[in-house]
Amino acid sequence: MNSFKQKWLICRTVADVTYKEWSAYRTHSMVSIIVGPVYFMVQYFIWTAVYGDHPSLGGIELPQMIRYFGATALIGYLTMDFADWNLSMLVRTGKFLTFHLRPIHHRSFALFQKIGHRSLGFLFEFLPCLLIFIFIFGVDMRPASLPWTILSVLLAFLMNFYVNYTIGLTSFWLVQSGGLRSAFMLVSGIFSGALIPLDFFPHWLQMSQFFLPFQYLAYLPAMVFTGHYSLGGFELSIGQAVGIQAIAVLVTFGFNELVRRLAMKQFTAVGA
Amino acid sequence: MKRYLDVYKQGMYSALQSAAAYRMNFIVSSLITLAGNILFPLVTLLIYRAGTSFPGWSLYEVLLIQSVFTMSNGLSSLIFGGVLWTTMSHVREGSFEVILLKPLNPLFFIVATTFSIDSAGLFLGGVSLFIFSAMHVGAIPVLYWLQFAGMFIAGTAVLAGLTLMMAAISFKWVGNSRISELADSVLHIGKYPLPIFPKAVQAAATMIIPVGMVGFLPASALLGRMHASDYAAILPCFLFLAAGIWIYRHMIRLYEGVGG
Numbered sequence: 001m002n003s004f005k006q007k008w009l010i011c012r013t014v015a016d017v018t019y020k021e022w023s024a025y026r027t028h029s030m031v032s033i034i035v036g037p038v039y040f041m042v043q044y045f046i047w048t049a050v051y052g053d054h055p056s057l058g059g060i061e062l063p064q065m066i067r068y069f070g071a072t073a074l075i076g077y078l079t080m081d082f083a084d085w086n087l088s089m090l091v092r093t094g095k096f097l098t099f100h101l102r103p104i105h106h107r108s109f110a111l112f113q114k115i116g117h118r119s120l121g122f123l124f125e126f127l128p129c130l131l132i133f134i135f136i137f138g139v140d141m142r143p144a145s146l147p148w149t150i151l152s153v154l155l156a157f158l159m160n161f162y163v164n165y166t167i168g169l170t171s172f173w174l175v176q177s178g179g180l181r182s183a184f185m186l187v188s189g190i191f192s193g194a195l196i197p198l199d200f201f202p203h204w205l206q207m208s209q210f211f212l213p214f215q216y217l218a219y220l221p222a223m224v225f226t227g228h229y230s231l232g233g234f235e236l237s238i239g240q241a242v243g244i245q246a247i248a249v250l251v252t253f254g255f256n257e258l259v260r261r262l263a264m265k266q267f268t269a270v271g272a
Numbered sequence: 273m274k275r276y277l278d279v280y281k282q283g284m285y286s287a288l289q290s291a292a293a294y295r296m297n298f299i300v301s302s303l304i305t306l307a308g309n310i311l312f313p314l315v316t317l318l319i320y321r322a323g324t325s326f327p328g329w330s331l332y333e334v335l336l337i338q339s340v341f342t343m344s345n346g347l348s349s350l351i352f353g354g355v356l357w358t359t360m361s362h363v364r365e366g367s368f369e370v371i372l373l374k375p376l377n378p379l380f381f382i383v384a385t386t387f388s389i390d391s392a393g394l395f396l397g398g399v400s401l402f403i404f405s406a407m408h409v410g411a412i413p414v415l416y417w418l419q420f421a422g423m424f425i426a427g428t429a430v431l432a433g434l435t436l437m438m439a440a441i442s443f444k445w446v447g448n449s450r451i452s453e454l455a456d457s458v459l460h461i462g463k464y465p466l467p468i469f470p471k472a473v474q475a476a477a478t479m480i481i482p483v484g485m486v487g488f489l490p491a492s493a494l495l496g497r498m499h500a501s502d503y504a505a506i507l508p509c510f511l512f513l514a515a516g517i518w519i520y521r522h523m524i525r526l527y528e529g530v531g532g
Contacts, residue, residue: 027445031448031453034457035453035456038457038458039460042461042464045468045469045470046326048468058322179300179301186307186308186311195315196314196319200318200319
């Protein structure tokens with residue numbers, strides 16, 4: 001119990017310090033207040049034009065599609081992560097050593113930092129954009145089930161972190177993992193469903209998404225938000241979908257732990 | 273003039289030498305950019321594959337718009353791509369004086385020394401997609417090609433103006449690496465047929481921030497879909513570039529350094 005209490009205290013402190021640190025740059029986060037609605041507006045007009053007289057496309061109706069894009073934008077603000085860049089920088093500059101000597105696991109430290117950083121994102125990106133979507137675009141942004149949506153977004157938060165942290169760990173071999181990061185971002189941008197719902201992809205590509213991490217980052221939580229999940233011909237209840245997402249997060253965590261252990265054997269430092 | 277050309281040539285040469293020194297990084301970056309270009313029109317392909325379309329536009333016509341956008345973006349990035357990041361970095365570190373001390377126009381110096389060879393992949397990817405889509409839209413008369421060339425240059429001027437404005441913002445909004453996202457979000461409008469947007473957005477995208485000239489209008493010229501009124505959009509493009517240069521130079525005057 002004491003150990004849990006101590007971890008909670010560390011988590012709160014690291015998150016709080018990160019929040020204060022990034023608060024100095026809060027206007028950077030506020031760029032999203034312009035960028036998010038502009039992207040959303042473009043998506044709104046693209047899909048309104050594309051739907052034309054079609055009542056539904058890929059099994060999705062226009063209002064659901066608009067809600068979907070609103071949800072993916074907002075979920076992106078809550079789960080955004082750059083743990084890979086951060087870890088890569090620490091490895092490249094040798095500063096990782098200073099973390100290695102601390103009585104706290106760096107992965108936990110990075111996760112707590114992310115909690116603080118995204119708390120700021122919640123205030124300066126998520127809330128303003130949510131209000132813009134509701135009051136200016138008139139989009140119904142009420143989730144089909146609030147508890148399931150919160151749980152799914154939390155899992156997406158963890159998934160994004162563990163995937164990015166694993167990419168960051170490759171720096172122990174590659175030193176500079178920028179190329180891998182760019183490649184992942186490129187593929188993730190498409191297969192996470194942030195650009196277009198995965199229902200539009202060929203059947204075999206939809207099926208493959210069950211075994212890849214991408215859909216768990218945006219598509220699945222956004223569909224949980226809309227209250228209807230189907231992929232590759234499988235219709236799942238919201239509970240089943242979130243269950244699969246939880247399993248995917250556990251598998252990713254296991255993989256991350258394996259890579260971390262291998263990476264630590266690779267680590268050498270000369271007194272940063 | 274010759275001096276300026278020599279400096280620019282030297283800047284290009286240095287950029288090539290630098291890319292050669294880190295050639296693996298250059299190759300990987302170029303390949304990722306190229307892959308990004310191939311995947312960029314994927315949304316359009318998937319929309320048409322679902323049996324629907326942008327009303328009045330065939331798949332290859334939309335791909336043509338997007339390829340022209342990519343080419344224009346690639347060309348602009350080659351020439352002006354480094355201006356934003358270099359300016360931002362100098363302002364953040366308080367070392368912009370180093371540029372002001374050079375016996376050259378500071379804006380020209382930054383443009384000449386930040387030739388972004390990395391963007392060659394972007395430009396070439398755009399060219400490949402352009403050739404592919406142009407081959408599927410039927411014969412294009414010479415007159416349309418001439419109109420396209422004029423529009424394409426105007427579109428590239430818009431991108432250059434936008435880059436300079438973003439770089440100018442970085443003099444006051446110090447160290448904000450997300451400034452470029454502002455330009456990217458607005459440019460997103462230029463990747464699709466303008467008629468899908470409401471009249472107010474169309475007017476803003478042709479006369480105020482003429483992003484319609486980056487992809488849509490040059491492609492329309494090639495397809496013979498230009499209206500007489502569309503030519504009026506050329507002037508705002510060059511005014512936009514002039515505004516970008518003016519704002520950038522104005523912000524240089526407002527720069528307060530700490531000794532470099």
